[in-house]
Amino acid sequence: MLIIGGGPTGLSAAVFLARHGVPVTVVERRTDALGHPRARAINPRTVELFRDAGLEPEILSECSRVYDENSQLIRARSLPSPELRRTSMARPHSAAGTAGVSPCAWAPIDQDRLEILLREHARKLGADLRFGSRLLDFADFGGDGVDARIEDADGVHDVRADLLIAADGHRSGVREALGIGFTGPGALGSSANFVFTADLEAQLRGRNLGVGHFDLPRPGTVLLPHDGTGRWVLGIPYHPAAGESLDDFTPRRCAELAAAAVGARPADITIVPQLGDGTTVLGYEVEARVAERLRSGPVFLIGDAAHVMPPTGAFGASTGIQDAHNLAWKIAAVLAGRAGPGLLDTYEAERLPVARFTMEQALLQLRERTGRDVPLPADVRGRRRRRRLRPAVRLGRDRRRAGRRRPGDRLRAGGTCPGRPGTPRPATCGCRATAGRSPPSTCTAGARCCSPDRTAPRGRTP
Numbered sequence: 001m002l003i004i005g006g007g008p009t010g011l012s013a014a015v016f017l018a019r020h021g022v023p024v025t026v027v028e029r030r031t032d033a034l035g036h037p038r039a040r041a042i043n044p045r046t047v048e049l050f051r052d053a054g055l056e057p058e059i060l061s062e063c064s065r066v067y068d069e070n071s072q073l074i075r076a077r078s079l080p081s082p083e084l085r086r087t088s089m090a091r092p093h094s095a096a097g098t099a100g101v102s103p104c105a106w107a108p109i110d111q112d113r114l115e116i117l118l119r120e121h122a123r124k125l126g127a128d129l130r131f132g133s134r135l136l137d138f139a140d141f142g143g144d145g146v147d148a149r150i151e152d153a154d155g156v157h158d159v160r161a162d163l164l165i166a167a168d169g170h171r172s173g174v175r176e177a178l179g180i181g182f183t184g185p186g187a188l189g190s191s192a193n194f195v196f197t198a199d200l201e202a203q204l205r206g207r208n209l210g211v212g213h214f215d216l217p218r219p220g221t222v223l224l225p226h227d228g229t230g231r232w233v234l235g236i237p238y239h240p241a242a243g244e245s246l247d248d249f250t251p252r253r254c255a256e257l258a259a260a261a262v263g264a265r266p267a268d269i270t271i272v273p274q275l276g277d278g279t280t281v282l283g284y285e286v287e288a289r290v291a292e293r294l295r296s297g298p299v300f301l302i303g304d305a306a307h308v309m310p311p312t313g314a315f316g317a318s319t320g321i322q323d324a325h326n327l328a329w330k331i332a333a334v335l336a337g338r339a340g341p342g343l344l345d346t347y348e349a350e351r352l353p354v355a356r357f358t359m360e361q362a363l364l365q366l367r368e369r370t371g372r373d374v375p376l377p378a379d380v381r382g383r384r385r386r387r388r389l390r391p392a393v394r395l396g397r398d399r400r401r402a403g404r405r406r407p408g409d410r411l412r413a414g415g416t417c418p419g420r421p422g423t424p425r426p427a428t429c430g431c432r433a434t435a436g437r438s439p440p441s442t443c444t445a446g447a448r449c450c451s452p453d454r455t456a457p458r459g460r461t462p
């Protein structure tokens, strides 16, 4: 089994496959760990999967100490400004918040820590992890597997595999080579991310900031605590279409931008490298899209290669890890002869709807938290519009029904009422005062009320 990409989903796939005894090789072009935490938490379902793999105790012991029951999500113009909105982050991270749906709670583990744990665990289980090597290209022989050309420090090697798992991230070269397209709103913006140290005690005013959404230096700015020791992560929207590039984010400019967000002096901000080569700023495309297919013959897409969603809701890494689990046990069952190859078709059938639904949730949360007019997929827009228009639709239906009554139609009790029981009697209701009694103000009679009696002769009403 060949896995391209040693991020959280590729490494999880290696763990889930290796624990079933499936020989697995992971090819990852990075040589060193990322200094940026990226995903800050995994959700209860993902913790359940790691519990099953024996990793839960290590994950819990590596959990970030910066999130606790008092952590708050804050929206404001800048960190010291009056808050426009404050939400407790305690619930999603506490056992009580998810007790009804899972035996596990959210685990606030930073992605870089999680990747280290997964690497160690995969190695212990016998996975062959090749960091500092990259996939150049591959040939797909359908049922006969895949030939891949891998380049590392020693040169280029051919690797033959029965199946290839593409966990190579949102710009997946494997997906592109297969010509698999996307659905979804697509690019929502670009974010320049950097890490800095600063003493923000005064600006925090005793608050335990979990996530800050600010309008300064630009609307859409996001501030996160890094490790609780005065280190912070800042994401600032930038606009490549307007000629901006990551090169514009020099350490000096980053210090000025961070100062505006947190209400400090640029001199009090120190920008910290995120990669071993001294890189300080990393670009992050905020996108929402899901691949049209998750399988092409012996190649499967998982993680960001299959779906990308905005970070709101912290779904990205968890959704990918759940893909990895779904696929791994199926591959193991087929290889062991416990299931036919048709089982592998259920991967796409099961995970594609999950990916689409989760992306929608991330978009809805982005809308709610930032107040941005975030585009929604057409079917979500349709569902929301239908929900908003439901009362009007009901009224229209009432009118249509009532419209069937023509002036002079005879009415009689016991026909179909155009209103719904318990709702105010629609103006279009066909009920009339009878025997000196007013018609009811609400539709109490349900389906049996008075309505046009088409069989009766026209011209008189009782």
Ligand SMILES: Cc1cc2nc3c(=O)[nH]c(=O)nc-3n(C[C@H](O)[C@H](O)[C@H](O)COP(=O)(O)OP(=O)(O)OC[C@H]3O[C@@H](n4cnc5c(N)ncnc54)[C@H](O)[C@@H]3O)c2cc1C
Residues within 6 Å of the ligand: 004, 005, 006, 007, 008, 009, 010, 027, 028, 029, 030, 036, 038, 039, 040, 041, 111, 133, 134, 135, 136, 167, 168, 169, 170, 173, 193, 283, 284, 302, 303, 304, 305, 311, 313, 314, 315, 316, 317, 318, 320
């Ligand atoms: C700045 C930032 C902040 C984020 N914040 C959050 C968050 O708060 N919550 C959340 O859930 N998610 C967040 N995400 C998204 C989350 O990090 C991703 O969902 C997650 O990393 C997906 O994991 P992955 O393994 O599928 O892909 P990746 O982590 O992108 O890993 C893909 C790997 O494939 C390797 N690769 C690519 N091509 C090749 C090749 N040809 N050969 C060898 N290796 C290759 C890459 O080097 C990379 O390591 C954030 C992402 C970024 C960048």
